[in-house]
Amino acid sequence: MITIDLKGRRALVTGSSSGIGEAIVHALAEAGADVAVNYLEDPTGKDAADAERVAAAARQHGVRAVSLAADISNAGQVEQMFAAMDRELGGVDILVNNAGIDGVAARCWESNPTDWYRVIQINLFGAYHCAREALKRMTAAHHGVIINISSVHESIPWSGYSAYTCSKAALTMLTQTLAQETADLGVRVLGVAPGAIKTHINKAVWSNPDTLKDLLRKIPANRMGEPAEIGRMVALLASDMASYVTGPSLLVDGGMVLYPSFRHGG
Numbered sequence: 001m002i003t004i005d006l007k008g009r010r011a012l013v014t015g016s017s018s019g020i021g022e023a024i025v026h027a028l029a030e031a032g033a034d035v036a037v038n039y040l041e042d043p044t045g046k047d048a049a050d051a052e053r054v055a056a057a058a059r060q061h062g063v064r065a066v067s068l069a070a071d072i073s074n075a076g077q078v079e080q081m082f083a084a085m086d087r088e089l090g091g092v093d094i095l096v097n098n099a100g101i102d103g104v105a106a107r108c109w110e111s112n113p114t115d116w117y118r119v120i121q122i123n124l125f126g127a128y129h130c131a132r133e134a135l136k137r138m139t140a141a142h143h144g145v146i147i148n149i150s151s152v153h154e155s156i157p158w159s160g161y162s163a164y165t166c167s168k169a170a171l172t173m174l175t176q177t178l179a180q181e182t183a184d185l186g187v188r189v190l191g192v193a194p195g196a197i198k199t200h201i202n203k204a205v206w207s208n209p210d211t212l213k214d215l216l217r218k219i220p221a222n223r224m225g226e227p228a229e230i231g232r233m234v235a236l237l238a239s240d241m242a243s244y245v246t247g248p249s250l251l252v253d254g255g256m257v258l259y260p261s262f263r264h265g266g
């Protein structure tokens with residue numbers, strides 16, 4: 001039967017108190033998975049409240065849902081988060097490495113090393129820390145799926161965002177290497193590479209008519225993507241519908257990497 005059925009699977013989605021991560025949690029829960037909503041604690045408590053709201057919405061689908069605080073750039077905190085996942089949901093079958101930041105826009109020679117490192121620490125080291133903990137469990141169980149949320153910027157250079165582009169290109173190589181390491185151990189590792197998805201991360205761009213117009217010229221589909229369009233794809237790839245898929249990073253970008261300037265002429 002052709003159906004996305006994740007009943008009984010336990011999923012951890014990093015950085016899922018808002019944006020694409022939140023949409024992924026909803027899609028996984030809708031497909032029947034129990035979910036853990038990871039978030040980064042902030043002093044105001046806003047992220048904790050948002051994560052709890054996302055978990056509560058997931059429970060509406062009749063699944064178990066918890067929120068788990070951890071700074072994924074910190075290996076010790078990630079270890080504790082997976083221990084909490086074991087306690088609260090009994091293990092992990094699906095890890096979605098979603099947490100990421102664009103970072104501070106600055107050309108290389110104007111950038112601050114601390115800002116540059118932070119992007120790599122979250123986007124790449126964070127994914128590595130979480131994959132490491134997940135794979136200890138998944139390879140032992142001979143079962144599991146890891147999905148790394150990359151970006152069209154795994155292949156498109158982006159002036160002002162060298163840390164970001166490097167982190168995403170490296171993340172895609174991490175995907176492929178871990179897929180190679182685990183293919184005979186019952187584990188699949190793959191990537192999803194979103195284009196311009198309408199979230200708070202790029203609000204400055206889509207809320208200004210001039211920059212939005214410039215952005216749409218870069219997207220053959222002539223519209224931004226919705227977070228739910230990434231959520232659905234992650235649920236599909238995490239399910240047994242994709243049982244023979246391991247390694248690739250799937251573009252979900254309305255054609256952004258298709259050299260839109262070549263639609264005419266050339």
Ligand code: BGC
Nearest residue numbers: 102151152153195196201202
């Ligand atoms: C970035 C967004 C950007 C999009 C397309 C994503 O990876 O996070 O800020 O709009 O790529 O350039």
